[in-house]
Amino acid sequence: MRWNVTRHWISNMSNCVGVLSNIPRLSYHLRMVLPNLTTSDILPGRNDTIIELSNAEVIVADFDLLIPYVDHLPKTNWIQGTWAGADKLLPHLYGKDVNYRITRFSGINFGMAMSEYVISQIVNYERDQKRQYENQKSAAWIDDHKISKHRLIMDLTVGILGVGTIGKSIAKTLKGFGATIWGMNRMIPKEKLDFIDELRTTNSLNEILENCDYIINILPSTEESKGLLSGNVLEACKNKDTIFINIGRGSIINEKDLVNALEQKWLSAAILDVFENEPLPKSSKLWSMPQVNSDMVTISPHVSGVTRPQDVAKLFAENYARYVKGEELLNILDINRGY
Structure with missing residues (x-):
């Protein structure tokens, strides 16, 4: 070259x-x-x-x-x-x-934009903001369930798949709110990152899935990452009622397996900004799943980092x-x- x-x-x-x-x-x-x-x-x-x-x-x-x-x-x-x-x-x-x-x-501005997306989505989910919007439309003063009995970010353990420039920015932001952070990289760096509590390689993916309330994918689409969460991999999340946030690439899991993980309740919810096929086809089952549970699936049109x-x-x-x-x-x- x-x-x-x-x-x-x-x-x-x-x-x-x-x-x-x-x-x-x-x-x-x-x-x-x-x-x-x-x-x-x-x-x-x-x-x-x-x-x-x-x-x-x-x-x-x-x-x-x-x-x-x-x-x-x-x-x-x-x-x-x-x-x-x-x-x-x-x-x-x-x-x-x-x-x-x-x-x-890539860089700090891009990382901060995606950090804002992650924080806003976690807060909206934990405080059941969707239902609060619906309550407001009907002038209903309701403060039950997650609206008043919600978790704070400091109560959460968050796994970040891909601790590069953007992943580090998100980890630092979440750590600032008191979250416990698990990270996954191809290799463990020699220097310790003080904003990550536990750092693992891809070989320990199951350990991360078993311990985290949120799993955030930031990995690019590579031969190593394609299909990394496909099949029954997400079954490891079932005891934590994990919420999956995907702002990396849709190729990390095929749509059929993602839908299955939600239907099997291995995941309690998915917040999705990227997909296998974009724009997401109207025929995708992901569009209709929110009708079963108002906050089961949140879809945004690849805008977490513009x-x-x-x-x-x-x-x-x-x-x-x-x-x-x-x-x-x-x-x-x-x-x-x-x-």
């Missing part, structure tokens, strides 16, 4: 960056953080798209828009993605001699400074690992 950038090239590099993205006003925000930067908005699907991209040395791109052009970038040295997950792009890179670096969009142009620009500016200096970039995509 041709990843090294020579000092000669850096000293003569162009300040023009190609932008292939559907994110509104992304170029404007890039220029706001880097006033000397010139951006060129490249529209996908036009006759001149390949020509413009083939001449770009630095590109900021949505991964899905980039797919048709991955083999036509002879001058490209670096692509800054606007997505955290690269699962749509990766199949088009496998087995190829990729001559440019690709960096994913990419904002100002956040992409901030990360790009930091990486751009590193790039000019010939330093290691942040969030480099490892094609073999899938993240």
